Amino acid sequence: MQITSIETVPFTIPYRHPVVAASGVLRSAQHVLVRVHSDDGLVGVGEAVARSFVYGESQASIVAAFREWLEPAVIGLDPFAVEEILERTNWVVANNTARGALDIALHDLRGKATGLPSWRLLGGMQTSVQVTRILGMGEAQEVADEASQAFSEQGVASFKVKVGTHLLSDVARIAAVREAVGEDATIYVDANHGWTAEQAIRALTAMAEYNVALVEEPSPAGDRIGRLRVAQQVPIPIMADESAPTVADAARELTSGSARALSIKTTRTGFTESARLVALADALGARTLLGSQADSMIGAAASLAFGAAHPQVAREPGELDYFSVLADYVVTEPLEVRGGVLTASQRPGIAVEIDEDKLSHYRVDDV
Known part of the structure; x- marks a missing residue:
């Protein structure tokens, strides 16, 4: 089993009302769906959250981090090689939620490959x-x-x-x-x-x-x-x-x-x-x-x-x-x-399935 590609889909969903904190105001959820594809057809899912006033990340920077650094670092690796993957990606400083989403997507993929929930x-x-x-x-x-x-x-x-x-x-x-x-x-x-x-x-x-x-x-x-x-x-x-x-x-x-x-x-x-x-x-x-x-x-x-x-x-x-x-x-x-x-769900991985119609509605392709 090998990692063949990583897909990133930026999507934005409005909030019901602005979320105000001392550090800033959020008016919409500006996230990036991360999908890790494998050679046996399984796909692991994770989510990266853009919080510019906390970590300096944006949807565009998250997508770029995957394209330029994270995807090339893991292509061809066994998704079960936890420590090897961490070693190959930890040199990418900051980009907190991009690296976090990759790790979760890989755990989701491992769950789907074994038929076990991530918590197990x-x-x-x-x-x-x-x-x-x-x-x-x-x-x-x-x-x-x-x-x-x-x-x-x-x-x-x-x-x-x-x-x-x-x-x-x-x-x-x-x-x-x-x-x-x-x-x-x-x-x-x-x-x-x-x-x-x-x-x-x-x-x-x-x-x-x-x-x-x-x-x-x-x-x-x-x-x-x-x-x-x-x-x-x-x-x-x-x-x-x-x-x-x-x-x-x-x-x-x-x-x-x-x-x-x-x-x-x-x-x-x-x-x-x-x-x-x-x-x-x-x-x-x-x-x-x-x-x-x-x-x-x-x-x-x-x-x-x-x-x-x-x-x-x-x-x-x-x-x-x-x-x-x-x-x-x-x-x-x-x-x-x-x-x-x-x-916690009994379904494999992190137990989420993406609604492709809704994702298509909320995705933003101009980042």
Whole structure:
């Protein structure tokens, strides 16, 4: 079995409403479908997410990275040669989601070749993962109403609230969500580096009374001294995300004491690197939660499969329904949150089949 070609299809799906965070505004899902073809006719699927204000990637740059570097590096290789493929592609610095999508597509291909779901090939058991709903930076009552609806209609009991701008508005948003979902629901916050260290200490001290479980990226990653001060002075544990995109970065954040949890984004680090991040965190006694790279259902299905393979990840809530913000989807069998959870599929690979008609409708050929 050999890799014969890699196909990239950029597609754009509008959001139901703009998604606002301290680091930028998203108005549409600008993604790239990655399909790895093999000589026996099987095709592995992955998804790369363009986030220019986070990693500097665009749909055009992702397509170019595959055409110029990643595809030539793997043509002719056995898709089961995990370490060899990683060795041949790791020299392509940055291009985070392009390399992550390639790794996931290869895992999907391995699943289809063996007839096994990816979570089984990764050594896991079929399991369910509690879903976290990501809430935006709207007015406090608006955000609280969205949380209440997800809680009552889908059983979602974990919420990540975007913060990182005006301190009083940020605190009011958390207070409103806590009132809406009750004391037993999990609430954590994501500042997207929007606060200074001093602002983070003030805001998080005020939020502590609302039983906030974690704070993701409270202050700029480059301010190492400030981040350590936040960790030392605030009773809420810090979760590293964009500050720890590699194993080396994660090791620095965890061993310095600047973070006590890692956001695992399989769209960013694939399955192979993500497994190393989980092992590192486990060795250092840190938590690992599934994050979202603004994934569609393709990326969410992959993340779910990875989470199901790792008990220390599956026991935490995961950001698995970001697709609810998208106006549509390009898979034939949509994911559905029931009782606040998603359950890993028994189908081979990451268990997604592409709706070719919808993909044709949303693809963009001018990147």
